[in-house]
Amino acid sequence: MTESIDQKNERPGSAHGFSAGWSFCALFMAALLFIPFIAMAEELAPLPPLPVFPENPQTPEKVELGRKLFFDRRLSGDGTMACATCHNPETGYTDGLAISLSYPTTRNWRNASAIVNLAYNDAFFWDGRASSMEEQALFPVMSAFEMNQNLDFLEEELKEVPEYIEAFQKVFGGEITRERVGMALAAFQRTIISKDSPLDRYLAGQKEVLTPVQVEGYEIFTGKGNCTACHNGPNLTNNKFYNLGVPENPDVEADQRVAATRRFTAKVSGYSAYRTLTEDPGRYLVTKDRKDWKAFKTPSLREIARTGPYMHNGMFNSLEDVIEFFNRGGGDDPNKTPLLKPLGLSDDEKLALEVFLKEALAGDLVIATMPEVP
Ligand code: HEC
Ligand code: HEC
Structure with missing residues (x-):
């Protein structure tokens, strides 16, 4: 997504080689006017209708x-x-x-x-x-x-x-x-859908649905917090993989059964040093590309208040802990993404962000009930 923004930004200057100063200047001004719109369109969006699945139609x-x-x-x-x-x-x-x-x-x-x-x-x-x-x-x-x-x-x-x-x-x-x-x-x-959250309605133009503190949280999410660098689109995920330096969960090493599962998974994924593995290699096990070491998928944040503990290994019990982690600029890992930097959020800002995550992303969730199983 960021790639396409960059392309759009470059086009006016590079593709045509304008020499007249004034026309370049006019174009530059026009580009400046358009950038915020392009960026907004690429960021958060209300949930669109359910896609169609031609290979497996919904009935x-x-x-x-x-x-x-x-x-x-x-x-x-x-x-x-x-x-x-x-x-x-x-x-x-x-x-x-x-x-x-x-x-x-x-x-x-x-x-x-x-x-x-x-x-x-x-x-x-x-x-x-x-x-x-x-x-x-x-x-x-x-x-x-x-x-x-x-x-x-x-x-x-x-x-x-x-x-x-x-x-x-x-x-x-x-x-x-x-x-x-x-x-x-x-x-x-595919019928397990959370929609009509306060965020969806806000993005659809009903500005009054978010309380002032939720709006402040929204602004941190899309601005100072840089969360939308990865949590964007209608589902608050860009479907890409990042190493955030989330610490290993000590319970994994402590529980022999969990450690056995980790080594087994690494072994069947063709990782030869699996016997001495003490970490979750994440996306690396799929691509075998060193840059994917300990990278995990950006998860959707819809209904996030209900789904803790958080992260691939449940390392954080609360959203407060998650926000502290991002505020520190993530964990320490040599392979950590450069997209995370210390944020310098004040206590009030952290709280507003938490309120936004908890309240504005909670929608109308389909709760399936237990059918009569034959
Ligand atoms: C023993 C607990 C357990 C059971 C039973 C289980 N799951 Fe899961 N499920 C998990 C865990 C843990 C993950 C994450 C695993 C990973 O990413 O490596 C997961 C991930 C998933 C995902 C991926 C979601 C995403 O955001 O990418 C789907 C879909 C899913 N499970 C569906 C199912 C279905 C369908 C069944 C029944 C056939 C099932 N699960 C049974 C624990 C379970
Ligand atoms: C560089 C991309 C990136 C940025 C920026 C980012 N996140 Fe994430 N986020 C992820 C990834 C990847 C994970 C899963 C990491 C893991 O499990 O190791 C995640 C996990 C989370 C989780 C836990 C979700 C779950 O289901 O366990 C929350 C909550 C979250 N992020 C909120 C935020 C907030 C709030 C911000 C801004 C302060 C933010 N993220 C910034 C990529 C990002």
Whole structure:
């Protein structure tokens, strides 16, 4: 996004090589007038209508089937967990834990993502290793440290349930397959939307919906705080990856099960030094590019008040802690992004920013209820 702003800024001078001083000057003035508009248009935006998914169109029957699967414990190997166990609608589609639980006797190694407004995103997981929701949905089912289910076995289990046979036939015109399980789960998850937040209404022109302190927070978010360098667009994410220098969570090393999960993930991602790994390499495990070491996806901030603890490893319990962290200019890491600098926010400014995050980004969130699972 910043690239395109730069291009627009350069065009008047460089592309045409004006020699007459006055015309260059006029153009420069015009560019100056336009820059703020361009920048604003590239920054925050109200939530647009749901995109269309031609490969997997939304239908009410498919969404309903996906909802059943989302709450069905058959998706886990030992029948103890459903997707909703870790993405609980009552707690903003997270589990409220720093590091997520997992299949009994094992532990996850990361914080459960809030699966809110994912229909607008195009990279999934903290490291972006899945590029579609259809693809993503089968990962936790198979994962040894999530649901630990065998997909051939799952297909046979579901084929024993007449309601599922009938529903798959109706929705897909065919039998139960793992791909269709993924498609139904994706369709359901795309209905988990938070919209009409005070920020959406403010951006749509209803200036009176934000209180003065929320407006102050908004101005810090888009100005002095530089938050919109990364948290921009309708979902407050640019879908890019950054190393902020978030400290390692000491509980990871302390818990042998979490450490085992980390080493296992690094091993199966082809990282040869996995045995001595003491950090979460983040995006590096996907790209193997050194510049992505410990880089994580910019998360959406919608419904942020509900989804703590925060960061990929749940290192911060409160938004106050997160704001302190950004105010310090992030953590210390040799690979930290140059976009973070100490902000010098006063206590009042920090508070206004917190109020903005908590109140202006809380919208009308769809809370899915538990269906009757066949
Ligand atoms: C044991 C807890 C657990 C279970 C069960 C679980 N998840 Fe997750 N989920 C997580 C964690 C932890 C992450 C973040 C993992 C990462 O990024 O490496 C995550 C990430 C996701 C994401 C990515 C969100 C984003 O913003 O990129 C989606 C989508 C998702 N899960 C959907 C599902 C679905 C669908 C199921 C059921 C098939 C499921 N999850 C089951 C813990 C769980
Ligand atoms: C350089 C890009 C960048 C900037 C600038 C930035 N963020 Fe973030 N933000 C991220 C990334 C990346 C993460 C996840 C980091 C991780 O888990 O290691 C994140 C995480 C967060 C989280 C936790 C979200 C969650 O679900 O756990 C909050 C809250 C947040 N940022 C708020 C802010 C605020 C407020 C500002 C401005 C003061 C800001 N961010 C500036 C990239 C950025």
